[in-house]
Amino acid sequence: MKAIIIDDENKARSLLHSMLQEHCPDITAYFQADELEQGVAIIKNEQPDLVFLDIEMPRYSGLQILDFFDNQPVDFQIIFTTAYNQYAIDAFKLSAVDYLLKPIGHEELKQAVQKAIDLKDQYSITNNLQELKKSFKTLAANKIALDVPRGLLFINHSDILYMEADGMYTTVYMKGDKKELICKPLKHFADQLEEGALFYKPHRSYLVNINSIKEFNKKEGGHLLMENNAIVPISRVKREEFFEIIKELF
Structure with a gap:
């Protein structure tokens, strides 16, 4: 099983990589990217099974990943890694796409990876990402995000x-x-x-x-x-x- 970690923070990428190597033996190959465009290029070339995706990054948010796959099948699972607080987690729960709240715990990591392994339906993957985007639009209609x-x-x-x-x-x-x-x-x-x-x-x-x-x-x-x-x-x-x-x- 191949995985890619997309996160603009080098320390966060390195830490997650180490945790995956220690606790998730099903993942045998790793790739890394520090921004979404680079990550998308790697995904299209290497076709990983699992994408660990930060949300708040320069230039593009992780939530915009579907914009780079117009009319293309999305045949990988996504686990969002996020520092969002409880309000944002409420939105994540509206979809079956999983998330990990930073700082990431190894038990939560193992459970999320297993969930991604179990979920194989390609249509469900694309549909879940669309539902996640809708969830954030609903959140945005009632809340405002302040950079603190x-x-x-x-x-x-x-x-x-x-x-x-x-x-x-x-x-x-x-x-x-x-x-x-x-x-x-x-x-x-x-x-x-x-x-x-x-x-x-x-x-x-x-x-x-x-x-x-x-x-x-x-x-x-x-x-x-x-x-x-x-x-x-x-x-x-x-x-x-x-x-x-x-x-x-x-």
Whole structure:
């Protein structure tokens, strides 16, 4: 049985390789790649039986692997290796494609490999990957992923009070007096949430959750009082639009 490990972290690849050699004797040949395109090229040339695939990598996410196999059979099993937290694991459980949560334990590794060996149906493999992609679209419809130093933090839209721009950074204010400074501009989040009725940009430096507005005060040109008693300005050119949206929603 042949396997490939696709992960942008050299240490993670080496550790998983060592664990497989020690605990999974069914795997007799190994390949490695540090990004998805290189991994796909190896898969097409070497035709491994099993792919250990990281999700969060530069350029392409592991979840995009099917995009490289249009109209081609997917005749390998995939085990995702991920540092995602419990929210993401809920999405993984919606499909039969397996996952390993980093740091990987040897018992979980052995069980995942055995599961991959047992699952041989080629149609099921392709279908399961499609279901996984659908699961993440469902997750994205209700949550937002924040890049934090420890990994990825998945937050319900309803738990966000507002976001404030700080140059190329954004501070995300959440319920429970929590906040996170994210190394992305406010536009990144505004574009991501523009189709959601919950969020509105009353000022170039702010994006607010409409359901978290406690009061509109018309003093000093107008401002919004949020649930945490923070004051968010509303620009004059946005006031009329704001009242139209409120009228439609409430």
